[in-house]
Amino acid sequence: LLDGLTYTITVIAMGDHLPSEGVVTQTRTPSPPNITNSAVSPTYINISWTQPLERDVVLRYRIEYQYQGACVEGVDGSMAFDAPATEYTLHNLQEYINYTIIL
Secondary structure (H helix, E strand, O other), X not given: OOOOOEEEEOOOXXXXXXXXOXXXXXXXXXXXXXXXXXXXXXXXXXXXXXXXXXXXXXXXXXEEEEEOOOOOOOOOEEEXXXXXXXXXXXXXXXXXXXXXXXX
């Protein structure tokens, strides 16, 4: 099976039996390897990565970021962009805040 694709699986018993209803499942899209980040300034973080080997499977990337700790307004967000991008800079972050970043 290929990563990131949806498959319908049907089981058929041998004999005079009808096939089962199909079960739809999706394989995982590979995570980009070698993810790094670096602070460009107190309010900008650059995130970079290399493309997965299965490049034709990844059509878009999505970056989500969230403040670690109590809720602070304006520090969470997400964005999506087309592959084959291999870097993105988060802008307008708040100083002295730890973020969780998911790619």
